[in-house]
Structure formats: C-alpha cells, structure tokens
Amino acid sequence: MHARTPEQASFADAIDAFCRDKTGTRAQRDALTRNGAEAHNPALYAQMAELGWLGVGIPSKYGGSDGGLSDMCLFAERTAYGLAPVGGYITTSVAAGPYVKFGTEAQREKILGGITRGRVEAIAISEPGAGSDVAAITCRATRTPGGFIINGQKTWVSNAHLADHLLLVARTNPSGGRHEGFTMFCVPAGTPGMEIRGIPTLGGKEVNDVFFTDCFLPENSVVGTVDRAWPQLMAGLNCERLILAASMLGRGRRAFDDAVAYVKERKQFGQPIGSFQAIKHRIADLATELDCCELLIYRVAAMADEAPERMLPREASMAKLKTTETAKRVALEGMQMMGGYGYALEYDMESHLRATVISTVFGGTSEIQRDIIGKTFGL
Template identity: 85%
Template sequence: MHARTPEQASFAASIDAFCRARTGTRAQRDALTQHGVEAHNARLYAEMAELGWLGVGISPKYGGSDGGMAEMCLFAERTSYGLAPVGGYITTAVAASPYAKFGSEAQKEKVLTGITRGRVEAISISEPDAGSDAAAITCRATRTSGGFLINGQKTWCSNAHFADHLLLVARTQSSGSRHEGLTMFCVPTGTPGVEIRGIPTLNGKEVNDVFFTDCFLPEDSVVGRLDQAWPQLMSGLNSERLLLAASMLGRGRRAFDDAVTYVKERKQFGKPIGSFQALKHRIADLATELECCELLIYRVAQMADEAPDRMLPREASMAKLKTTETAKRVAIEGVQMMGGYGYATEYDMESHLRATVISTVFGGTSEIQRDIIGKTFGL
C-alpha cells in the first residue's frame, strides 16, 4: 500500500467506517439503489456533503477543503470499495475542474458551491458519431440575439438525469481545424429545449441521450473562452483518468476480497478450494496486479498535486489503462473462481463484473489510452 499522510489515512478510515455503517450489507445497498437499478442515492450523498467530503478538491472560498488529487482519488477509491451508491461523484469532480480553472466568478459560486452541498454535475461531450473522436462534434451553438441557440444530440451522458447542469461542448465555428471552434457551456438541465432520455444498460440507470432543440443559452453561459473548449478539455484529462482509475481500484479490490473470502470458505474434495494451487496462484497474480495499480495511481496523483498545471498524458493514461483492465480481469476471474455463485445475483460478484466490464470503454477506451501512450513516445 502506498504511503499516506496521517490526514489521508484518517480520511480513508472515516470513509470506510461510514460505508460499513451505511452500505455494509446487501439489504442496505438494495434499499438505497432500488435493488441495484439506481447508481446514485441523493440522501446518502447529502450526508457525505454534510461531512465535508464532497468539497475535498474545491477551494474553501466555495465551501471546499482545498485537498488535492490524492485526496480526491482516496474518496473515489474508498467509496467504490464500500459499494456506496454515489455514482454522481466522478462526473461532478471532473466537471468541477473546468469551472474552477476557466469559469466566471458567478459560475464558480453557483456550481462549485453547489457541489460542496451535494449537487451533481454532468458532462456532455460524446455524440452518436463522435465518441473516441471527440473532435468530430457537430452539436451546434449558433449566435443569436443575447446568446446562442443549441441544436443537436449528445449521447452516453452519465448522470444527466439527476444533475443540476450539463457542461456542454458544442461547435461554434466550422472554419479552421476540427479541434478549433468548440466552446463549453453551462446548461441547467431544466432549460427549455433540453430533453434527457435514459439509455437502458446492464448496470442500471447511468447514461442518457440528450437532445437540444432551439435551446437558448445567454452569453454568460459560456465557460472560459469562446472557441477554446479543446485546450480546456485537455487540461482536465489528468483528473478524469485518475478518478476513473481510483474508482476501479476500489471496485477491483472489493471483487478481490470477495473472491478470497469465498475460496477460503468453499470446500470441495475435503478442503477449501483456495488451497488448490490453480486458485492460489490466480489469487497471487491478482493481488500483485492490484498493488501495482495502487502504486501507479497515487504516484501520478502526487505528480499532479506537485504541479497542478502540468499535463500528464502518458502517466494518466497508463493509470486508467492498467487499473480498468485489471479490475475487469479481477471480476472475471472472481466469477470463474466462484463458479455458478459468481453468476448468481445472491452474491455481489456479478455486479462487480457489470461495473468493471464497461470501465475499459468509458472515459476513453483502452485502445485510445494505448494510442495516447504510444504518441508520447513519438510513435
């Protein structure tokens, strides 16, 4: 385990204790998630806000505690390990960064203060024809009297159905390169002309299509500079990839611990199945991989905290790639080791599988992460 400061160790221990008390049993989690359908429970999230945890990466000016990336990763990791249904945290934390760096004072006051009080934010970038190729965005923001009219469709928008605002990226210019002419907007989800439709998935209610039809946004909805969304997006990739990695580290560790508990208790041929070499070696390999993930994540978080404005495309992509692939492997191996029980909804392993299998797709696929890493070597 990576070295933690006394404050970080205390923070992690507090989260673990909270989760044991509030989400420690299957019955508690079922009650909070409508039996696994909902990924986020607003009441539980509000309790965490009251404890001051949701503002860990936000300035005290807006109600936060001014923590760094390491503390944000700790929160994502430990709540994920504790199976706390606070699925709105990752998109909220990622959305906070552009507002903090580029937003107006009014936007910061509204959005960042809201986050510390338990409000959820969402990010709207992907489109039906613009996923990995985000520069292919066609959702249009057209100038009109006093602001902009938005028309187009976004998809795979996590948490839009219970978010306060969408951090929208739309095209405001078509001249120049594909990466030019994109602008960020702050869009209240209740704005006329915005329609949010859920997309059913294996993991319940998480993602949405969002349709914009002559949606009017005033001038002060622009976040940062007009036509400069691309460099603003790039500046926030460290936080997105690291937080996704930290969350999957927590889920992967939970799947690992559940598997170990099972193979110690389950007996076949007169002894625990974990004593068989095939499973013992499998456990050893998975434990080693998870330890590597933890060391990588918190090393990159430390680098980010030491130089907040530094771009870390190679390191952040490595953390996201390694951890999501490892978490998925742990869950798949967990199902295999538990046999039919790993597939049964009576146990948590099948939910670990559903949660981790998509992690190598969202936030930039494993293939895209490998491509980014390769480019940093001049390839």
C-alpha cells in the first residue's frame, strides 16, 4: 500500500466507517439504489457533503478543503470499495476542474460552492459521431446578440439527469483546424431548448442523450475563452483519468476481497477451494496487479499535486489503462472462481463485473489510452 499522510489515513478510515454503517449490507444498498436501478443517491451524497468530504478538491475560498488530486483519488477509491451509490462524484469532480482553472468568479462561487453542498455536475462532450474522436464534434454554438444559440446532440452524458449544470463543449468556429474553434459553456438544468433522455444500460440509470434545439445561452455562460476549449479540455485529463482509475481500484479491491472470502469458505473435494493451487495462484496474481495499480495511481497523483499545471498524458493514461483492465480482470476471475454463485444476483460479483467492464470504455477507451501512451514515445 502506498504511504498516506496521517490526515489521509484518518480520512480513509472515516469513509470506510461511514460505508460500513450506511452501505454495509445488500439490503441497505438495494434500498438506496432501487435494487440497483440508480447509481447515485442524493440523500447519501448530502450526508457526505455535511461531513465536508465533497469539497476535498475544492479551494477553501469556495467552501472546500484545499485538498489535491491524491485526496480526491482517495475519496473515489474508498467510496467505490464501500459500494456507496455516489456515482455523481466522478463527473462532478471532472467538471469542477475547468471552473477552477478557467471560470469566472461568479461561475466558481455558484458551481464550486454547490459542489461542496452536494450538488452534482456533468460534462457533455461525446456525440453520436464523436466518441473517441473528440475533435469530430459538430454540435454548433452560433453567435447571436447577447450570447449563443446551441443546436446539436450529445450522448453518453453521465449524470445529466441529476446535474445542476452541464459543462458543454460545442463548436463555435467551424473554419479552424480539427482542434480549434471549440468553446465550453455552462448550461443550467432546465434551460429552454435542452432535452435530456435516459439511455437504458446494464448499469441502470446513468447515461443520457442530450438534445439542443435553438437553445439560447447568454454570453456569461462561456467558461474560459471562446474557441479555446481544446487546451482547456487537455488541462483536465490528469484529473479525469486518475479519478476513474481510483474508483476502479476501489471496485477491483472489493471484488477481490469478495472472491477471497468465498474461496476460503466454499468446500469441494473435502477442502476449501482456495487451498487448490489453481485458485491460490490466481489470487496471488490478482493481488499483485492491484498493488501495482495503487502504486501507479498515487504516484501520478502526487506528481500532479506537486505541479498542478503539468500535463501527464503518458502517466495518467497508464494509470487509467492498467487499473480499469485489472479491475475488469478481477471481476471476471472472481466470477469464474465463484462459479454459478458469481453469476447469481444474490451476490455482488455480477454487479462488480457490470461496473468494471464498462470502465475500459468510458473516459477514453483502453485502445485510446494505448495510442496516447505510444505517441508520448514519438510513435
């Protein structure tokens, strides 16, 4: 395990205790998620806000605790391990970054202050024709007196149905290069001309299509600089990839612990199945891989905290790639070790698999992460 400061150790212990109390049983989790249909429980999230945890990465000026990326990763990891239904945290933490770095003072006070009080934020980038190829965005923001008119569609927008605002990336100048002419906008929930439609998935109610039809946004909706959203997006990649990785580290560790508990108790041929070499070696390999992921995530987070302005495309992509692929493997191996019980809804392993298998797709697929890493070597 990586070294933690005394404050971080106390923070982790507090989160673990909270989760044991609030989400420690299957009955509690089912009640909080409508039997797995919801990935986020606002009431539970509000309790965490009251404890001051949601402002861990927010400047104290806006009600936060001035924590760094390491602290945000710790929160994401431990809540994921505790199976706390607070899926809104990931998109909220990712959306917060551009407001901190590029937002106006009014935007920061509204958005960041709301985050510390338990409000959810979302970010809308992907489109039907622009997933991995983000530069292919066609959603248009056209100048009009006093602001912009938005037309187009966004898809796979996590937590749009819960969010107070959407951080929208739209094309404002179609005549520039592939990575030019994009602008970020802050779109309040309920803005006329914006429609949100849920997309049914294996994970329940998580992602959405968002349609913009002659949606007017005033000039003060712009976040940062007009036509400069691309470098603003790139500045936030460390945070997005590491928070996603940390969350999957927590889920992977929970799947691992569930599998170990099962193979210690399950007996076949007169002995616990964990005593067989095939299972024992499998457990050893997974434990080693998870420890490697933890060391990588928190090493990169420490690097980012030491130099917040530094771009770490190779390291952040490595953390996201390694951890999400490992978490998926742990859940698949756990299901195999548990046999039919791993597939049964009675146990959590099937939900671990559903949670981890998509992690190699969202936030940049494993293929894209490998491509980024390769490019950093001049390939």
